[in-house]
Amino acid sequence: MADDYNDQIKYKESPYNIDSDKAITALGMRKALGTKEDVANRQEAGDAAATLDSNSLDTKYPSSKLVGANLATVRANLSAEITNRANADTALQNGKEASIAAGTTAQYWRGDKTWQTLSDSHTHDTRYYTETEVDAKLSDKQDKIAAASGTADGLMSAADKAKLSGIAENANNYTHPTATEYGSGLYKVTVNGLGHVTAATAATKADITALGIPGSDTTYAHPTATEYGSGLYKVTV
The missing domain is CATH 4.10.280 (MYOD Basic-Helix-Loop-Helix Domain, subunit B)
Structure with missing residues (x-):
């Protein structure tokens, strides 16, 4: 029966082990048929x-x-x-727009899908201006002002403003107190803690003698001395 398989080598080997001089077993048949599709x-x-x-x-x-x-x-x-x-x-x-050809830097793409050249001349209200109009208006304006210094006018600096704000209200509003006038003379005076004369009384003779000054005129007599003519002397003083 092995001849029916044309002695194919694979059937002579494991797992079939079917040889031309051997009988086909049921096990060998099942294994052979197991390789075929139903x-x-x-x-x-x-x-x-x-x-x-x-x-x-x-x-x-x-x-x-x-x-x-x-x-x-x-x-x-x-x-x-x-x-x-x-x-x-x-x-x-x-449904897309056609390709837009390039314009120039002096043009803009208008709503009607055309390139238009920008113009400097136009009619407008006060909400916008041309470059020329802006330059004309700025020419009348003050340049940026620098901070004031000891030699030049200018804006107040932050440090100066802080210093100014630190000065009390009416700090320099000073009025010197009034005082009684006294004519020329010798006085006993009273002075307060601010150095102001608050009272003055004319000095009397008693006030003066109380200081140890004599109450009457004094006469001074210079001591006598020996006269010497012109010359070179050894002297004792």
Whole structure:
């Protein structure tokens, strides 16, 4: 019976071990048939489940005709999808603006889809001005003023403002107190803690003698001395 298999080498080896001079055992037959597909499991183009998809069974194997038919369907669907997408892209492109040609730096793109040249002359209200008008108005303005210094006028600095703010209100509003006038003379005076004379009384003779000064005139007599003519002397003083 081994001749029925054309003495294929694989059937002579493990696991079949079928040789031309040996009888085929039931075990060998089962192993040989185990390498073959059951024709009952073949799925053909005419079957009810002729579509190959995720619902196909693992226990079935498709014929080449069924595979070809399904591939033809896939190709047709893919071709239709490509056509639909191409048509959609064309429609989308048709809805876009045409390419805009480049203008110049002196132009602007106007709402009517045309390039227009900017103009310096225009009629306007006070909300905006041309460059020339702005320059004319700024020419009448004061330049930025620097901080004042000891030699130049200017703005008050932050340090000067802080110093000025630290001076109390009416700090320099000073009025010197009035005092009683006294004519020329010798007086006993009273002075307060601010150095002001608050009282003055004419001094009397008693006030003077109380200081140890004599109450009457004094006569001074210079002592006598020996007269010497002109010359060189040793003297005792």
